[in-house]
Amino acid sequence: MLIKKLQHRMNGLAQANLLRQKWIAQSPTGTHQSIASSDQAISDNHTLFCSNDYLGFASHPDVLESLREGIDLWGGGSGASHLISGHMAPHEQLEDMLAELFSQFIPENRCLTFSTGYMANLAVMTVLGDSGCEIYSDELNHASLIDGIRLSKAQVSIYSHRDYEVLEALLQKSNSDMRLIVTDGVFSMDGDQADLSVISDLAVKYDAWIVVDDAHGYGILGEIGLGSIETSSGLSDRIILIGTLGKSAGLSGAFVIAHQTIIDFIFQTARSYIYTTAALPAISYA
Numbered sequence: 001m002l003i004k005k006l007q008h009r010m011n012g013l014a015q016a017n018l019l020r021q022k023w024i025a026q027s028p029t030g031t032h033q034s035i036a037s038s039d040q041a042i043s044d045n046h047t048l049f050c051s052n053d054y055l056g057f058a059s060h061p062d063v064l065e066s067l068r069e070g071i072d073l074w075g076g077g078s079g080a081s082h083l084i085s086g087h088m089a090p091h092e093q094l095e096d097m098l099a100e101l102f103s104q105f106i107p108e109n110r111c112l113t114f115s116t117g118y119m120a121n122l123a124v125m126t127v128l129g130d131s132g133c134e135i136y137s138d139e140l141n142h143a144s145l146i147d148g149i150r151l152s153k154a155q156v157s158i159y160s161h162r163d164y165e166v167l168e169a170l171l172q173k174s175n176s177d178m179r180l181i182v183t184d185g186v187f188s189m190d191g192d193q194a195d196l197s198v199i200s201d202l203a204v205k206y207d208a209w210i211v212v213d214d215a216h217g218y219g220i221l222g223e224i225g226l227g228s229i230e231t232s233s234g235l236s237d238r239i240i241l242i243g244t245l246g247k248s249a250g251l252s253g254a255f256v257i258a259h260q261t262i263i264d265f266i267f268q269t270a271r272s273y274i275y276t277t278a279a280l281p282a283i284s285y286a
Helices: 002-015 061-074 082-086 089-101 117-128 143-151 164-172 196-205 260-269 281-285
Strands: 032-036 042-047 109-114 134-138 155-159 179-184 209-213 239-244 254-259
Touching: 061 281, 089 109, 089 254, 089 281, 109 117, 109 260, 117 143, 117 209, 117 239, 117 254, 117 260, 134 143, 134 164, 143 179, 143 209, 155 164, 164 179, 164 196, 179 196, 196 209, 254 260
Parallel strands: 134 155, 134 179, 179 209, 209 239
Antiparallel strands: 032 042, 109 254, 239 254
């Protein structure tokens, strides 16, 4: 019965021309790439417009050398979750470095690293979105934010994309003492940006906190690459910032930076942090 039911659904996807297929890269990511389709026919030298390796660091000689050095020093894996024995010196050093970089925007902060941006977003939304919380989410937020919100126990309101008048109207109706405004910094599909200055003003006015997923802004925007919060003026420090290392940094992994009390609570309670193997330490080393 299961197979028949799934096959029926697959047929529906096929009829709607929604079936995905796997394209197998035959060369490293870069400006050009050789690709094999699922039937293994290789097509050479495609110009690559769909990669997130925005700065070309994934194949940069210095990054590759640092990775090799990190593997020699710290091995091929962490061997455990962060709270068992998998949190190694490179993880801690990366967290300290990122916390210092963003301290001018988020004072009294701490940083926590994750194996993926998806896991980081699940952690933030499920831990902070308790039953007494109200979440206000942009309709075009990334799927990982949406899934984290769905797994939370919060009351959820979705506002039209970048429509801050609608957002304010929703905030005005709030009866909660815990409010989270959730937005991408740079929206991954359309490439437009949230107006964090306006959102910040609303957060101060209505006693809310802002969750910013800046996966596509970190490393790209700003004079020193700190992303959307660097290029926004007059921001409140009520920010919970999520960034990734798998896009502009050319590696993989993610981080959350916020007030130290928030990070401590995520550290203690986030299931997607506690119950997963820590990322390859060589990545943090690089």
